Amino acid sequence: MTTPRPGLRERKKQATREALREAALRLAVEHGPDRVRVEDIAEAAGVSPRTYNNYFASREQAIVSAVTADREARIAAAVAARPAEVRLADAVTEAVVAQYTNTGEREQKALLLITAQTALRDAFLEAAAGIEPPLTAVLAERLADAEAHTARVLAASVAAAVRIALEGWLRPVQSAETAERHTAAGLVLPSGSLPDRLRAALAPLAPAFDAAEQHTRP
Amino acid sequence: MTTPRPGLRERKKQATREALREAALRLAVEHGPDRVRVEDIAEAAGVSPRTYNNYFASREQAIVSAVTADREARIAAAVAARPAEVRLADAVTEAVVAQYTNTGEREQKALLLITAQTALRDAFLEAAAGIEPPLTAVLAERLADAEAHTARVLAASVAAAVRIALEGWLRPVQSAETAERHTAAGLVLPSGSLPDRLRAALAPLAPAFDAAEQHTRP
DNA sequence: ACGTAAATTTGCGTGCACGCACTTTTCCTG
DNA sequence: CAGGAAAAGTGCGTGCACGCAAATTTACGT
Numbered sequence: 001m002t003t004p005r006p007g008l009r010e011r012k013k014q015a016t017r018e019a020l021r022e023a024a025l026r027l028a029v030e031h032g033p034d035r036v037r038v039e040d041i042a043e044a045a046g047v048s049p050r051t052y053n054n055y056f057a058s059r060e061q062a063i064v065s066a067v068t069a070d071r072e073a074r075i076a077a078a079v080a081a082r083p084a085e086v087r088l089a090d091a092v093t094e095a096v097v098a099q100y101t102n103t104g105e106r107e108q109k110a111l112l113l114i115t116a117q118t119a120l121r122d123a124f125l126e127a128a129a130g131i132e133p134p135l136t137a138v139l140a141e142r143l144a145d146a147e148a149h150t151a152r153v154l155a156a157s158v159a160a161a162v163r164i165a166l167e168g169w170l171r172p173v174q175s176a177e178t179a180e181r182h183t184a185a186g187l188v189l190p191s192g193s194l195p196d197r198l199r200a201a202l203a204p205l206a207p208a209f210d211a212a213e214q215h216t217r218p
Numbered sequence: 219m220t221t222p223r224p225g226l227r228e229r230k231k232q233a234t235r236e237a238l239r240e241a242a243l244r245l246a247v248e249h250g251p252d253r254v255r256v257e258d259i260a261e262a263a264g265v266s267p268r269t270y271n272n273y274f275a276s277r278e279q280a281i282v283s284a285v286t287a288d289r290e291a292r293i294a295a296a297v298a299a300r301p302a303e304v305r306l307a308d309a310v311t312e313a314v315v316a317q318y319t320n321t322g323e324r325e326q327k328a329l330l331l332i333t334a335q336t337a338l339r340d341a342f343l344e345a346a347a348g349i350e351p352p353l354t355a356v357l358a359e360r361l362a363d364a365e366a367h368t369a370r371v372l373a374a375s376v377a378a379a380v381r382i383a384l385e386g387w388l389r390p391v392q393s394a395e396t397a398e399r400h401t402a403a404g405l406v407l408p409s410g411s412l413p414d415r416l417r418a419a420l421a422p423l424a425p426a427f428d429a430a431e432q433h434t435r436p
Numbered sequence: 437a438c439g440t441a442a443a444t445t446t447g448c449g450t451g452c453a454c455g456c457a458c459t460t461t462t463c464c465t466g
Numbered sequence: 467c468a469g470g471a472a473a474a475g476t477g478c479g480t481g482c483a484c485g486c487a488a489a490t491t492t493a494c495g496t
Contacts, residue, residue, distance in 0.1 A: 009462055048476050150422045156378035161371050204368045207429035266446050
């Protein structure tokens, strides 16, 4: 139903997107994030530079997207998968934590990279805003009869909270030297516990979720 | 205390910023938003194009900033001005509504302009995110002993809600032709009541504010 | 009043994002 | 299995954002 048909066209499109992501990340890791031009990425993916920009609106977006993948969509799916009995606030929190508590070794390296450059950090944080649309849809379903925009506001608030948590998590590493020292010491993860930060950031929103839920079926 | 001294340097800087804003808006109104180049704005403000970019990170930002001015700072100030007895959620809502319930005739014309072009609309919406820092400071003061990040999350949620309200308010006008018809009919404001939309968008967050307030002094 | 340190402005060069028009590929229907 | 519509890829041109380093302006102690 959500997949009326794969279709050759669609598959090729995804393949291109994938190739671009992959090339962007690989080149960024190899030569450093600021020493890779769009032209190089496009060439590595076997596509014209102009096409590259049909897929990504900025160079940073491509690199970050290789790490982020479709995490946002998975969060929404995870929320939808929870039984209707659990507190909505808990369902959302756990879904977010679960999806950000990965991860592969590949992602670790990439995060180090992202931390090192301001433009990449910003793109990474901004990518978290992508939770809003899918999460809005899921929340709207749960809060069925409530006013339509409530779901949207809550979803956007979650996105904001996640952004804040990630920001705080990445902050201590700010400089490239710090990153170096951390790597040397074997500390791959920037600082503190990301799950804790996420929970803390989402906690203040719980009452809003509870109220919305109550309003639906008292 | 916040003004240790005006200083010639600072005054000149503000004058330049003002001149750029003014020039950007005037030229955009005169020739249409997409028919004004950075070079033109800079020249009209008597400054080099490179300097222009020391003040604004994008062409849209300059135009929008002429309309937005320091609305975000005023919202925070308005919240701070309310007596400590009033419900925090109400204080914030009223402050937001008051500051967005403008406005001069000049702003009306500018809004029409902004509505007409996607890039400008985006910049306008993104500008609303500027509420976060000052609002965080004010909220942190009210929620003194609560965990520090609560203020930040709430402020960011407010910013998100405002963005959503503005988005819905601007949506019906999307196309330039629609804008034309509206002007011809004398309807300057895009659609519906902005105050209503703002209140509706902020309402779902009220429980979160209440809970945070309770937590401070039960 | 002078000189030095700091901040601001400016010119230049590089990559980049994106509109537009055109070509190539995929899809669908008779 | 055409053949034409729709969509994706491409080349080109324009304006722009921004790093860098030199020039200019402001601030301030002596």
